[in-house]
Amino acid sequence: MSRTVTGTGATPLSDVGTVRWYRPDESLPETTDAGTPEEERANFEDAKETAREEIEAERERTRDLVGEDEAGVFDAHLQFLADPQIEASVEDGIDDGLAATAAVREAFADPITQFESMDGMMAERADDLRDVRNRLVRILTGSERIDLSALPAGTILLAERLTPSDTAQLDPSRVSGFATVEGGRTSHAAIFARSLGIPAVVGAGAGIEDIQEGTEVVIDGNAGEVIVDPDEAVRADAASGRDVEIHTDAVETTDGVSIEVAANVGTPAEIESAVEHGADGIGLFRTEFLFLNRGSPPSEDEQYEAIAETLSAFPDGRVVVRTLDIGGDKPIPYLDQAPEENPFLGERGIRRSLDSDADLFRTQLRALMRAAASEHGDGLSVMFPLVSTVDELDRALEAVDEVAADLEEADVEWARPEFGVMIETPSAVFMAEELATRVDFFSIGTNDLTQYVMATSRENDRISYLHDPRHPAVLRAIHRIVQVGHEHDCWVGMCGEMAGDPSLLKLLVGLGLDELSMSAITIPDVKAGVAATSQADAATLASDALAATTISDITQLLNQ
Known part of the structure; x- marks a missing residue:
């Protein structure tokens, strides 16, 4: 039976597709065995350099595909990567006998919590920190990155949240829309969605968490709705939501202004x-x-x-x-x-x-x-x-x-x-x-x-x-x-x-x-x-x- 979950519409578009859940934290190993402090420090430095190269490449790609303003978020990622307080905290953890992976997790935990306690765009900095942390952990553990650029056509992506590097990977020709549990209209995910032309609903809350993989849903970015198991009429309306009528001529009001x-x-x-x-x-x-x-x-x-x-x-x-x-x-x-x-x-x-x-x-x-x-x-x-x-x-x-x-x-x-x-x-x-x-x-x-x-x-x-x-x-x-x-x-x-x-x-x-x-x-x-x-x-x-x-x-x- 059809049901509707309401959030915040991020784009004036709608589409229909099949759910795929994105849970990146589940793909990251929790711990790794620790080597000597010297080995772990070297591992951390190597991971930082690899992360820097990745971030710079993603910044360039985002600038070309989305825009300079949106690409600027990766400058903050580079700053977090080189933050002296975080670096010092990682070094302290390694000196205490932790593997670089565990030290990175600990070093980022408090800053993420601090930003989460704030409001607005400052709260969204927590997502930037998670992005940098997850990148370092993935590199340190040799884990494969989930390739969001290669999702099957017609995918509706659901996630607790999408970080900038997640959203920047999305291919509008493959992703029919996305919805997130967290986030607001000014979040990076919402901004990227508007720039990429992807139907999106953010801040939909716990109401989307029980939507099963493979379920057909409609993302209505105008109304801010996620419609689960839509009927044929709703599907047809949503499918036409991508076919925006373009007005190339100048327009005037009904009374000629x-x-x-x-x-x-x-x-x-x-x-x-x-x-x-x-x-x-x-x-x-x-x-x-x-x-x-x-x-x-x-x-x-x-x-x-x-x-x-x-x-x-x-x-x-x-x-x-x-x-x-x-x-x-x-x-x-x-x-x-x-x-x-x-x-x-x-x-x-x-x-x-x-x-x-x-x-x-x-x-x-x-x-x-x-x-x-x-x-x-x-x-x-x-x-x-x-x-x-x-x-x-x-x-x-x-x-x-x-x-x-x-x-x-x-x-x-x-x-x-x-x-x-x-x-x-x-x-x-x-x-x-x-x-x-x-x-x-x-x-x-x-x-x-x-x-x-x-x-x-x-x-x-x-x-x-x-x-x-x-x-x-x-x-x-x-x-x-x-x-x-x-x-x-x-x-x-x-x-x-x-x-x-x-x-x-x-x-x-x-x-x-x-x-x-x-x-x-x-x-x-x-x-x-x-x-x-x-x-x-x-x-x-x-x-x-x-x-x-x-x-x-x-x-x-x-x-x-």
Whole structure:
């Protein structure tokens, strides 16, 4: 008899398949005989080197298949692998007569427990530690790794949890979906699922633990449901859930208001996915990926070619390129980045471009202004990240003028693209009128804007109720930006996660956004949603939401 287990939907996809359980801990031997301390230390050092090579290879594969942001999780794995406290704990265990395998298990036990006691993304660090621990144990014991890349076609993978290295192996052509007992929408497994286009439900709890291997189930990543022994109608609906209708044309609301639906990209692979999912253009081109996994910055020509190639992928669309945004959670090893107690409130974004990275900024501006003169360069827009003051914007635009003069003097072909500001700080909201007189557009980064408006970390589940863009303060900030932008002939877009949330689409349409930019996989649903929405009705909803004073009131309005 059919039954349904509810969790958190991670992807707007569904499919049907046959269950296979993944229990990696059961495949690892518990103990090995100890040799001499010298032998065990040598074994540990050899295992670390092998693990490092594996992690680096997986990082590169993930970067190519999924994206630079997602691949960055393996940097944390490398840090844990070389953590001096963990290394010292392993050494102590070996000196006490333990085999390297047992010493590794003991050394990782307390850190894993500590992270598990935390909330949000910090709790998910426990999965990263497990990943590194299991890798070392597997190498030390000579155990074979379970190859998740070779699962039978039509597999629905069930697991207590999936680590980054687990999820990065999954082949979307073989895996019809997965569900986990643990995890949330911001877990690595959920993020990878969205990037890979795999239906997924996370945090389904104990309700999936008694599903037997070989059982037919449906994974509905939209509803967040695992349907066990589905009937024929449910199977048919789920099977069609992979066949997403792609809308390649621009869309407008039922009452004729056009809204651009674009993609956020950070790798060449994501550009291809954006085209395949019907993106009108690129609403956020993260240039950081050009600077990563290398020993020195990319040249002007390398940057020019990457941008010109992206423009050619959208010959009739707009490509919004964000200038280099490092600092915070985006370190680049070969740049001088001093440790900061709170990097999100430190030297990042335009602050570095106007100071320590001024030469890199000018080189990037040269590449961008040359690309604006290329075959499809009239579609190029450039935005500056984390602008907090009018002075920062003025200095950035002065750099643009100076670069233009240099190009002119050198007789290099160039053009001036649109310039805009990424609105991420409360100060930018308050100074919106002054900023709008200087630029062509605003793009709202709701992840950071929510974090700064609500004074809350998106990594802390204890106060996750505050890190929610539906809060009245955040909605009113968005409304002000749209209002001021339009008053000064600036178009206004949104490139934060809020833009791709189907449950908030009508509200965003009502607030008057001209453009929404998101992960490619959500574009078809958002385009379909825009085409089914009345802007007049949406404006009424937005007006009611802006008048509300609590998030519960706004949630109730959205649920209606």
